[in-house]
Amino acid sequence: MKFLTFVEIDLRKIFPFLLGMYVIAIVGFQGIFAKLASNINGKIVQSAAESGTTLDEYLKTIDKMSFLSIIDSNPLPLVMLIFVGLALILFGFYLWYKEWFGASKRIYTLLSIKGSRFRIFTSKLVAFLFIFVTFYGIVLLNLFLSSFLVKFILPDQIIASDLVQNYILHSQLLPFVIPVSGGSLLFNIAFLIMMFSILSVFVLWDRSKRIWGMIGGFIFMGSTVAVFFYLNTLDLYTSEKTIVNWAFTLCVLAISTSFSHYLLKKKVSI
Template sequence: MKHSFWKLLHYEIDRFSKIYGAMALLTLVVQWVSTVWMAKGLVDRIEEEFRLSPFAYADRFGKVSFVDFGSNLFFMAPVALCAAAMLLYVFLIWYRDWFGKNSFIYRLLMLPASRMNIYWAKLGTILIFVFGLIAFQLVTLPLHLFTFNSIVPVEIRSPVTIAQILMRNDLFQLLTPLRVSEFFFLYVLGTAIVIILFTFILFERSYRLRGLIAGGLYLLGTTALLSVPSWLNDTWVPNFFYNNEIIIMECMAGLLIVSVSLWVSSYLIRYKISV
């Protein structure tokens, strides 16, 4: 059974690896070109438009840093694009098995092993790809910082560290919080959302139109349950709970939702999706 899971995990990773590699390469190229373009543009403006020396520019306008340029649309667009692609792949990883050539899902469901291996392999693939993209971005940030520092004269730039870049960029703050507790909470929450979406997909695949409605109601129900602690503190008993108590209640609600989602998904994939 474990052997079947690892084979399925390897297969899921392999079938998306080329597109995944293209996404990573696109991110690297676009961000590097954006860095070069911004840095050279700044230096050219100082020399041609302002006709100032680096010292004079720094005295008049202040120094610049990579943080100021690393938050622009061109630099951050690939990150947002990859995040959107991974959200889309949460659905694609299931539906292409049905709508691809020869309905490959039927071959998967008839494997002589637990059908939940299919589920765990797809969930593991999503998590590996997400953490892989984050790690890739963290590894390439020093390259972009080095490129920026190589082009912009030291007289007009403020030194920054990778940690400062992450702390002062809204999108990086969301994707890579520096506190371990925040990082853990964020990605546990993200995993829970993926599990809930998987349940929605399995509802739809099991019952088609009725499943689509049931899955939609399930999403609404989970959202409402997660909102109960905040609603209690904001409306029913205002400011009655401490912030850490609200977080604990939300974590308990999330744990309940994940447990129910896994049980429902297991039931659907084992007994309701037929070949």
């Protein structure tokens, strides 16, 4: 079997679920955004009436609205996207684990196929990355859709220009949902691969050693999480934090990938 076929089988399985999640992400985000924007519109109209001038006159006296003043001051739409992201992580884990748990027929078939067993690992990894890169795409798509939607809700003359680009550059909340620069995109991908490898160590160790493997897997997962949290409690400035996070990610990535490779090749039996 070709590598691409492996990937395709995995993707086809998650496709309906992903589609559902993405529809929720888009409809939910746009719905909450429209509500927030129309609240602001209502307040502006009210203020104009109170100031005793016409709406046009009033609009000239106030600053232009950008996504910063709509989304960052009430981050509900972003919180919703964070929940969708969390659901995707749990779903990814469930998919990986479900197949290996118990006497699934599929995993026997996969393991008995000729060729490198590491293909199973990499094909799942590609599917896992696909989930997140498309999620980032959906978030950006949401922002672009909102930049059109806002024109129907707020008066044109108070909407700032380059809404999406400026929001990506200046928002303090968006970086919690998606990477906002080339560098952080690279880091996020490395971090996702690391998370996947840690999960794989757990799944594969569990498969090859049962109870002891499961305990070992838990300890491994727990200690990486503990080290990560410890590093983040240090009083580091952003530039230092970037270096420390990269070092942590690359180290854990190397350890867990090679350990997964070893388990898959030598320990996991049919």
